[in-house]
Amino acid sequence: MNYKMPTKAIITDAGFASRFLPITKTIPKAMLPLGNRPIMQLVVDECIKAGITEIIIVATPEGKPIYEDYFNNSVNHIRKQLKAQGKLDRYAPIQEILDYPKITVIEQDQSYPYGNGSPIASARKFIRDDEAFIVAYSDDVVFGTSDVKTLIDSYAKHQDAQAIIIAQEMPREVLNKYGIIRLQDETKMTLHDIVEKPKIEDAPSNLTSYGRYLLTPDVFQYLDPKNTGLDGELWTVDAITRMVKDGNVYVEKTRGHWMTTGDPKNYNLASLYYATEFEDYGEALVDFLQK
Template structure:
């Protein structure tokens, strides 16, 4: 059973990056010359997904424009015989089948995912959060899909998180099964350090059976009065097994200012054209 559909929620307000996110979605913040969301979509495609549902909100139109055709720009590049740039622009608009559904108001991640229910049509599906970039030879979602194919159960990506950030994540309690795979025993949304069952947090990659929708609906509002995905996962775990997988790869939380800067620097250093110049420049910066 392959996973061919993915939901990418991008309806958040991006308040941690105000004022720039007043008019620009945080998912469109550039990592050198490509926006964050481009890397997320590339991961989905590299994982075998060919049908993507963006859950958008107000002021997110630029995401739709980015993945749409651009006749004026394409005509200009063609007239200037800039064939490489023309191909790059055309490829963006033909990467994958993309659909857009609007979340009418920001009521939480669980609610955003619920809006895609009709399009999912009872199939297992992936969820990729639009502000996490994960770098690895085998894409993170592909790793989760392989676990799903073996066990036929929902699987969430997890990693150790710093103690001071425990209260920002859904924190799990797991029973080790094999390698980096655990059976989920419990998951708690944004617990205090004292109440957290571990320092292992769920990050922005999931593969779900369609039963997650009923669980999100029945769980209702949770922390902050929002409909939390974590509460739905917790209820799903009472019905069927859920697995937690410590993925291989490096994650950049670009929804966090420091995580965003890390991504920009690391991607710049890896650039074949100017990476060495960036490295030399960093060496010239005096200790602050």
């Protein structure tokens, strides 16, 4: 079956983020900043640049009101104060957020098992049976391009796709830290499976899979709470791998630079990269670090 081109994206931030405690007991992990914007906003921006018109953020019960406030609260008292001070230009970043396309924030279904597939399954009712859709993990940020646009452009060429996933080539010495792609057909760039954290010598390629996917509704028959995998969790990768038997799952290489923010070390590396590359004080920061 050919599905309609994606117009919706599911962005997930429904985990406990225990490696970031104590700050994440109060603030969702994807609300941690890169520069003066939270990680979540960068992922939303990536989707908007690709033409996505509806975004569903899947959050924890504690995170839901925080995201709703961030994307919907116009803080008019701040606007009035800035206007009185002749500094209304400082309100522009807030207006940018308020002008975003439709953003709906939902809670992950608490009856579902732990795992990165459960937030996607929780958003099932927002996806029509005749449309493909985007999934983005807020742990992952992409600089220099929109992976979401790459996925949509690829789907325009591969209407037979059951799914399309993004990959980045990584150095051999870190292949044991990620999910590594095994290709079924290297010319067509179709997926065979994804090997989680293989021994370096057993890695089937240097292509690392991360959280940017174009999926079709077929995935929901596999993202069933009963289909748990390792450690009793519901894994998106397991569902995508099962989809291979139904048809082609294509692999696209990122045109940008992916970094994970999923742990404090990598979050701080991504934060430094963002600040030095994209903030107007980046040069001063580089100078400070060199000294």
